[in-house]
Amino acid sequence: xxxxxxxxxxxxxxxxxxxxxxxxxxxxxxxxxxxxxxxxxxxxxxxxxxxxxxxxxxxxxxxxxxxxxxxxxxxxxxxxxxxxxxxxxxxxxxxxxxxxxxxxxxxxxxxxxxxxxxxxxxxxxxx
Numbered sequence: 359x360x361x362x363x364x365x366x367x368x369x370x371x372x373x374x375x376x377x378x379x380x381x382x383x384x385x386x387x388x389x390x391x392x393x394x395x396x397x398x399x400x401x402x403x404x405x406x407x408x409x410x411x412x413x414x415x416x417x418x419x420x421x422x423x424x425x426x427x428x429x430x431x432x433x434x435x436x437x438x439x440x441x442x443x444x445x446x447x448x449x450x451x452x453x454x455x456x457x458x459x460x461x462x463x464x465x466x467x468x469x470x471x472x473x474x475x476x477x478x479x480x481x482x483x484x485x
Contacts, residue, residue, distance in 0.1 A: 368411055375400055376408055377420050384427040 379400060380393035394408040401408065417424065 368415075372401055373411070373416060376412060377416050377423075380412055381420065381423050381427050384424065 379397040383393035394405040
């Protein structure tokens with residue numbers, strides 16, 4: 359685990375990296391907290407420091423971009439929804455196939471038991 363050194367001064371470049379990272383994460387449908395974690399990794403700061411800087415100094419400056427970024431994930435939501443529906447359809451088909459296979463095996467099992475019991479009846483009558 360790397361220890362983060364305390365950095366009190368934020369440069370304009372640091373602020374830009376933080377803002378771009380948070381906004382990009384939000385555009386991708388991730389949370390601001392995830393953005394703070396990413397920015398912390400890039401800047402060598404803690405996620406708490408990034409969150410504090412964002413909320414105290416940058417959030418108002420980037421309000422319009424943040425609002426726009428929050429609207430964009432709808433495409434990601436649709437994409438995830440489409441994947442979920444496709445997965446559900448595939449699971450349903452697999453479930454139905456398994457159910458049919460199980461029913462066929464169950465019928466075969468009962469036929470085999472019936473056949474075996476008839477065979478035992480024939481051998482026990484001969485004894």
